[in-house]
Amino acid sequence: MIGYFKNIYQVAAGLLKGLRVTLVHLFQPAVTVQYPYEKLTTGERFRGALAFHPDVCISCDMCVRACPSDCISLEAARNEATGKKDLHWYQIDFAKCNFCRLCEEICPTKPKAVHHTPDYELTFRDRSEFLVRWTPEAPQPKASEPGQIWSRFLTRGQKIVDRQGKVPASSTPSKPVA
Ligand code: SF4
Ligand code: SF4
Structure with a gap:
C-alpha cells in the first residue's frame, strides 16, 4: 500500500x-529563429562558401597543391610582357570540398584570393552544379551586404553543367532572402 x-x-x-x-x-x-526570415550570425572563423577573386589571384598553384581533396584546378599562362602568369580560369569542385580552409591559409596574397565566407546557404539542384568556375572576365561583385555573399559568389563563378560546357538556366543565381 x-x-x-x-x-x-x-x-x-x-x-x-x-x-x-x-x-x-x-x-x-x-x-526560435524564424529562418529564412531571420538568421543567426555565424562565428568569426566560420567556414562557409568559398569565394574567389580572379583579380587578386597570382596563379601560384599553392592552393591546388595544399587542397587535400584535390578539388581545385586552374589554368594560367606566363605573360612574357609582364613576366607574370595570367589566369585563364579557376575551378572548385564543391562535391569534394571539405571546408578545411587549407587553401585560404596557404594563399599568399593580401587580401586572400580564395577564402571562406560566412554564407552557409549552399544549395545545388544537380550533381553537375557542384563544379564552379571563375574567369577574369566574369562580372565582379559590388555589393558587400551580409547574406548576399552566396549570390555574389554565384555571380562571380559560373556553374558548369555538362561536358559540352553549356550552362543551364537553373544556374542563374536566385535572389537572396530579404
Ligand atoms: S576548403 Fe579545403 S577541401 Fe575545400 S577547396 Fe579549400 S583546401 Fe580544398
Ligand atoms: S588562390 Fe591564392 S594560392 Fe591559389 S593560385 Fe591564386 S594566389 Fe595562389
Whole structure:
C-alpha cells in the first residue's frame, strides 16, 4: 500500500516539475529563429562558401597543391610582357570540398584570393552544379551586404553543367532572402 502511494507521489512530483519548466519558459521571450526570415550570425572563423577573386589571384598553384581533396584546378599562362602568369580560369569542385580552409591559409596574397565566407546557404539542384568556375572576365561583385555573399559568389563563378560546357538556366543565381 505504501508503495502504491509513493508511486503516485513520484509521478505527481515529476509532472509538476515538468510543468514548472513549461511555466517558466511561457513568460520568457521566444528564442526560435524564424529562418529564412531571420538568421543567426555565424562565428568569426566560420567556414562557409568559398569565394574567389580572379583579380587578386597570382596563379601560384599553392592552393591546388595544399587542397587535400584535390578539388581545385586552374589554368594560367606566363605573360612574357609582364613576366607574370595570367589566369585563364579557376575551378572548385564543391562535391569534394571539405571546408578545411587549407587553401585560404596557404594563399599568399593580401587580401586572400580564395577564402571562406560566412554564407552557409549552399544549395545545388544537380550533381553537375557542384563544379564552379571563375574567369577574369566574369562580372565582379559590388555589393558587400551580409547574406548576399552566396549570390555574389554565384555571380562571380559560373556553374558548369555538362561536358559540352553549356550552362543551364537553373544556374542563374536566385535572389537572396530579404
Ligand atoms: S576548403 Fe579545403 S577541401 Fe575545400 S577547396 Fe579549400 S583546401 Fe580544398
Ligand atoms: S588562390 Fe591564392 S594560392 Fe591559389 S593560385 Fe591564386 S594566389 Fe595562389
